[in-house]
Amino acid sequence: MRDGLKPGIIHQRHTLSRRINRQFSKEIREYAARTGLALWSWNGLHANMFLIFWFITARGHDFYHETAHSLWHAIQNDSTQREMLLKVAIAELADDQRLLMKIRWLITVTGKLGRYRNIAAHTHAIFSPQFEILPVADASAAREGARKAFNEIKHDQFWRALSGDLNALTLYARAIAFRILGWTPPTPLPHRPKLRSLEQIVQIENQINRLAQLEAHSLPQSPSRGKRKSSLSAAYVVKRGKSTNRSKQEKVR
Numbered sequence: 001m002r003d004g005l006k007p008g009i010i011h012q013r014h015t016l017s018r019r020i021n022r023q024f025s026k027e028i029r030e031y032a033a034r035t036g037l038a039l040w041s042w043n044g045l046h047a048n049m050f051l052i053f054w055f056i057t058a059r060g061h062d063f064y065h066e067t068a069h070s071l072w073h074a075i076q077n078d079s080t081q082r083e084m085l086l087k088v089a090i091a092e093l094a095d096d097q098r099l100l101m102k103i104r105w106l107i108t109v110t111g112k113l114g115r116y117r118n119i120a121a122h123t124h125a126i127f128s129p130q131f132e133i134l135p136v137a138d139a140s141a142a143r144e145g146a147r148k149a150f151n152e153i154k155h156d157q158f159w160r161a162l163s164g165d166l167n168a169l170t171l172y173a174r175a176i177a178f179r180i181l182g183w184t185p186p187t188p189l190p191h192r193p194k195l196r197s198l199e200q201i202v203q204i205e206n207q208i209n210r211l212a213q214l215e216a217h218s219l220p221q222s223p224s225r226g227k228r229k230s231s232l233s234a235a236y237v238v239k240r241g242k243s244t245n246r247s248k249q250e251k252v253r
Contacts (some may be wrong), residue, residue: 024127033157041166048173168193
């Protein structure tokens, strides 16, 4: 007998489906379209940040493109690439503090939005009839901070706002890059774009802080055991009859 199979009995192998969950096909595709557009917009922003890096270090000369490209991609982390860009800008644009201030602002706000790009890219979103609020972050695999933020996001609003912000920042970064290169006349650069997703991010993070304070006051403290981490059931929302929307959200968090 091999692999636990009884001799003389024909065993059929189960064929695994390649389809997404049919019950939630519409919701999954909508979520994927929203987050996918945000990821596409993020890549455009970072591509234009590379232009700033290239134009600062080599003023856009084709001869130096390969060098700038190799340096940029020797670093595999987006945030570290932005840190390198900022250090290069500080070193090379000391005589143009106004332009340097714009680059510094661009890098700062991109870092704030980058956390939510990472949530879209790395957090498994679960769609299941067991949950009252969809989608829900996979509590068994997601980082705690990402899970809490994910479960506070209004997915039908936030990803669209984030995509719009990233698109506007892409154009802002491109304008800065071309100014450095000298391809644009010496007219004022565009105004800083109003970032609508930042307002929602502030609301999300304030809500997480409020819930953390409520949890800290409600959990009994034991001198021997201390605080206990929340279980998987605290992160998932399982249907248990009628409840208000507010109570549903509290269970998610």
